[in-house]
Amino acid sequence: MSEPERDDRYQGYRGPARAALERYGIGVWSEVEVVNDRGSVFKGVILPRSETFDDLHIVIKLVNGYNVGVVANRIASARELGYKKAVYRIPEKAFPVDSRKKxxxxxxxxxxxxxxxxxxxxxxxxxxxxxxxxxxxxxxxxxxxxxxxxxxxxxxxxxxxxxxxxxxxxxxxxxxxxxxxxxxxxxxxxxxxxxxxxxxxxxxxxxxxxxxxxxxxxxxxxxxxxxxxxxxxxxxxxxxxxxxxxxxxxxxxxxxxxxxxxxxxxxxxxxxxxxxxxxxxxxxxxxxxxxxxxxxxxxxxxxxxxxxxxxxxxxxNPSFEEKVTIQYYYPNFNPDIIDGLSSMGYRGMVIAGTGLGHINKPLYPAVKRAIEKGMTVVMTVQTIWGYAQMYVYDTGRDLLNLGIIPMDNMLPETAYMKLAWVLGQTDDPAEIRRMLLAPVNHEITPREPHNGYLVLQGGLPEVEAFIGQHWK
Amino acid sequence: MSEPERDDRYQGYRGPARAALERYGIGVWSEVEVVNDRGSVFKGVILPRSETFDDLHIVIKLVNGYNVGVVANRIASARELGYKKAVYRIPEKAFPVDSRKKxxxxxxxxxxxxxxxxxxxxxxxxxxxxxxxxxxxxxxxxxxxxxxxxxxxxxxxxxxxxxxxxxxxxxxxxxxxxxxxxxxxxxxxxxxxxxxxxxxxxxxxxxxxxxxxxxxxxxxxxxxxxxxxxxxxxxxxxxxxxxxxxxxxxxxxxxxxxxxxxxxxxxxxxxxxxxxxxxxxxxxxxxxxxxxxxxxxxxxxxxxxxxxxxxxxxxxNPSFEEKVTIQYYYPNFNPDIIDGLSSMGYRGMVIAGTGLGHINKPLYPAVKRAIEKGMTVVMTVQTIWGYAQMYVYDTGRDLLNLGIIPMDNMLPETAYMKLAWVLGQTDDPAEIRRMLLAPVNHEITPREPHNGYLVLQGGLPEVEAFIGQHWK
CATH class of the missing domain: 3.40.50.1170 (L-asparaginase, N-terminal domain)
Incomplete structure (x- = not known):
């Protein structure tokens, strides 16, 4: 479940500790002899570390079986005597099967x-x-x-x-x-x-x-x-x-x-x-x-x-159109990017607009050109929380008139996946729109009456309950 | 402070109410005669509405001075008799000046x-x-x-x-x-x-x-x-x-x-x-x-x-380079977008990567090409909260080796502004890097010891204090 090991030779070592390993040409599983600035000698195998540990020590499994942490900045010399990678396996025990269990x-x-x-x-x-x-x-x-x-x-x-x-x-x-x-x-x-x-x-x-x-x-x-x-x-x-x-x-x-x-x-x-x-x-x-x-x-x-x-x-239904993109709007977002995406053959674009689903005026003609060329463009909000509400202002209605489809409170990344999935199945504009807006599994949730306060917890029942009382 | 009025003729009207206005060719400030399905007659001027109000009624200021809400779906007929836009101004009173005040x-x-x-x-x-x-x-x-x-x-x-x-x-x-x-x-x-x-x-x-x-x-x-x-x-x-x-x-x-x-x-x-x-x-x-x-x-x-x-x-120091973009990474993000941005002359790109600052492997060569062509590429995180920590995994270190500059916990949008501001002043790679990483005003904040829980409130002192107790 954690990511695969991304490192080998310096596994878990950072900062001064890693620098010392590199300096002396040694690494994890090296058999070494290390001498510190007080003349103490450590012989053993360098062990991998976890990234949570500090970056000041190198851990050596001594020949007597003990592990010792040597302060990296106080190493006077170190040399590799050999290499002894330990590959450990958990003893395979048969997983006990119980017919009453699922x-x-x-x-x-x-x-x-x-x-x-x-x-x-x-x-x-x-x-x-x-x-x-x-x-x-x-x-x-x-x-x-x-x-x-x-x-x-x-x-x-x-x-x-x-x-x-x-x-x-x-x-x-x-x-x-x-x-x-x-x-x-x-x-x-x-x-x-x-x-x-x-x-x-x-x-x-x-x-x-x-x-x-x-x-x-x-x-x-x-x-x-x-x-x-x-x-x-x-x-x-x-x-x-x-x-x-x-x-x-x-x-x-x-x-x-x-x-x-x-x-x-x-x-x-x-x-x-x-x-x-x-x-x-x-x-x-x-x-x-x-x-x-x-x-x-x-x-x-x-x-x-x-x-x-x-x-x-x-x-x-494992459909997926690869030519789909998400673009989070930012000030001075330039129409050349939309024209470029369109000419590169992008068939779908999720915009994460500002506020209720806005982009700047200079983008309107580019969006129009892209839609006319067959791109499906949908609008979500970059605030993460809240709804694209494009009927509130004329500017939003202008965007709707260009053919942008509002995705309400569908998350930008969920809208991306739905758009790729839909475009993998059809290129009929009416069918695309119908499928995008037909709920599959709560990708849009209904608006609820609220008191105007934003509870960002979203997944914290007892704290939510408390904040609810506290805030109202 | 609120946005300029984006609508005129239908100001504040939505849904059935707006549809009725459109149907009868009337709008805000129209002098009208409206008859409902019970035969009641309303003569007066249609008033603008606030978008908070319901979308079921049309509000008419009657000639007797009263305002009345007429149910839009029960209008049997309506015609415009004239137009009487009311332009109101707040009476200009001299703002009282007090020399003791700031x-x-x-x-x-x-x-x-x-x-x-x-x-x-x-x-x-x-x-x-x-x-x-x-x-x-x-x-x-x-x-x-x-x-x-x-x-x-x-x-x-x-x-x-x-x-x-x-x-x-x-x-x-x-x-x-x-x-x-x-x-x-x-x-x-x-x-x-x-x-x-x-x-x-x-x-x-x-x-x-x-x-x-x-x-x-x-x-x-x-x-x-x-x-x-x-x-x-x-x-x-x-x-x-x-x-x-x-x-x-x-x-x-x-x-x-x-x-x-x-x-x-x-x-x-x-x-x-x-x-x-x-x-x-x-x-x-x-x-x-x-x-x-x-x-x-x-x-x-x-x-x-x-x-x-x-x-x-x-x-x-009002400098700003216009050819800068933000790209939020998403699965299957295709190298053609980065190549396209590079060939369109983009000089800077903020990536909002996944996790600790990751993008998929197929993008590496495109990022390398872009950087070699002179684009400055910086990494932020799309989780909004937390740090780009690119030294943790080999993949992150590979990206650093390509020349991507990690922005720690600078917000993607703040990184965009800083990058545009820096590139507006210099095109020397060393100076760009130095300026990006030189703090101006807390755009990067230090990591603090934490208990592993994410407090999304970020701006709610008394509730934070409570949650702090509650969560630990």
Missing amino acids: NVTLLGTGGTIASRLDYRTGAVIPAFTPGELYGAVPELADIANMDTKKLFGVFSENMGPEQYIALAKAIGEEIKRGVDGIVIGHGTDTMSHTGAILSFMVQNSPVPIVLVGSQRSSDRPSSDAALNLMNAVRTAAECDIAEVMLCMFGPTSDNYDLLHRGTRCRKMHSSYRSTFRTIGATPLATVSRDRGENGQYFKYLTDDFLKRDKTRVPII | NVTLLGTGGTIASRLDYRTGAVIPAFTPGELYGAVPELADIANMDTKKLFGVFSENMGPEQYIALAKAIGEEIKRGVDGIVIGHGTDTMSHTGAILSFMVQNSPVPIVLVGSQRSSDRPSSDAALNLMNAVRTAAECDIAEVMLCMFGPTSDNYDLLHRGTRCRKMHSSYRSTFRTIGATPLATVSRDRGENGQYFKYLTDDFLKRDKTRVPII
Whole structure:
């Protein structure tokens, strides 16, 4: 679930510590002899570090078995005596199968789904097969029977149409096999994008489809990896919601994860664990370690969802037009970009406009030309929260008259996925418009009466409740 | 402060009411005779409406002086007898000058700064000159002596380099004239963009420079216009902070506005009043109607700001390179866009990457080509909150090696403004990099130890304090 290891030789080393490794031509798994400025000699193997650790020390596993941190800036000399890469595997134990438990398939897209830290060596041991997962997170066996399939191995920023289509098809196959739920391990960078496209490509699912990842790799003490994975498997196995969801760390405590609807979720912080937010709606449910009064792990925050029903036949429609773009408006946005996109053959453009869905006047003729040439142009808002309301001002109405289609409060990235999915199926303008505006899965939510205050929490029930009282 | 009136003939009418006006060829200020399906006859003048009102009624000022709302869908016939546009002006009263009070100049950029609703007619009367402002918001005379200058009249989405440069020069002139503070009336769509560019163009100011606007036009009962304007004038006249700031509605109550630093502010909801958020920092201060224990209208939330000092000489540097763009990354973002921008002569590009600052692998060669051709490429994060941390993974380091400059937690829109401002001054790569990374006014804020929870409030001190306790 964390990203694949992106580094090898200097794994986890930064700053002065890394500089020292580079200076002496040594790296992780080097057998070394290091002497510091007091003359102390350290012989052993350099261990990988986690990026959370400080950048001042180099950690050496001494021959006596102890680990020691040597201050990088006080190293007087160091030389490599050899190289001894430790490859550790979690002992494969058969994942215990219990016929009373539900069957869950975990689909891998890249990176480490789970891992275990070897405290003797500091090594991070990745786990993926059912047996390895059982070794790394034995609690899983209490939750469900598990099967795993590695579909491909890419960083989440490299996910694209090819992977979306493969995922949609694999989901269809697992459903056909009769599993009770599907978990998809995914990097967090574009997890909400994948949630959006799968919501369109896989409709009418009989079972839950749960994307899960972690913001901190599983070798870190503050990792959310095991918690998220267990809660995702609980969701796939037993949750009533048969939709595409993200299962990620809830914001108030380590006690629960939140289930976010695939079309309404956005990553809102580059590094915090509680980074995902349901925008313009309430999250679907919380998932906790323990069963609540309803006998379930879940506290449902709405009842407006597709219920689990194993007799339902899914619709798998893996269409995707590649020539689609998102453009966030900024002052002085120049018409040459729109003309350029049009001449490069772009068939669709999502604009994230300012305010209620505005762009500057000099763009109007370029938008008109692009639409006349066959580009579908839709309007969303760059404020993230709120609605494109293009009937309020004449300027908005002018844009509507040019043929721009307002997407209300559809998130720009969700609108991008829907537009690519629709344009993958038709080039008839009327049909494109009809499909864009026909709801698939809450990609537009109704406006609710409000008091004019913006609650950015969007996924934090007890705090929301408090703020509600406090603010009104 | 609200946008200029964008509509005339159907001002404020929407839906069925507007459709009825169009059907019968009548509009605002038409003298009409309307008959409904029960045979009742209404003779009078059609009044403009506010967009907040319902879309079911047409309001007619009857000849007897009463206003009546006629249900649009029950109109049987209607004809125009004439046209009687009422042009109302607030009686010009001399703005009372008090030599003990501070002198504030209000610069107009477009739209209505303030207005008064004429309850007899329903007409909205715009106010701009000091005399009109005094007529509309008489409390202003208790706060400061006021002068006003209309620089130009554009919707805020049409603000661009020409206006920024004119504003920066006008600010310089007002400072030279010796005013105690400057207020800039501005539409909210791009107010934070203007706050960012003015922070770079006008440095070392001796006095406060305060952008102000309103999310609800001043004819609406829930308008924040007068409150924001009064608080902006209080800030310009007496606040200790001599920086470019936004003065907008605070989120918890009508009791105060928040002062946001120009480089760190973002509009986060398309329609709510409490839409502006300071991102990655605490707002500078609150401004209230009444003086607090410190004898000031302000509660300072930090002391890390440039203090008011009328002897200080400002640096006015109105540079702006027009060939700069922002691109928010999305899955399957295609290299042809970057190649296209490069061949169109774009000299600068802000990427808002995923996660810690990532883009997909196929873009690397295109970025390399663009940089080799002389484009400056900087990285920000599309999560809005958090930092580009490009040293964490090999992929990030690869991007750094291509020459991408990481902007830490600079907001994408602030990075755009800084890049345009820097490229307006030099084309020397080393100097560009130096200037981009040299702090001007807190456009990058230091990382603070945190508990891993994302507090999206960012500008809500008492609620923050509570959440702090609650979450830890």
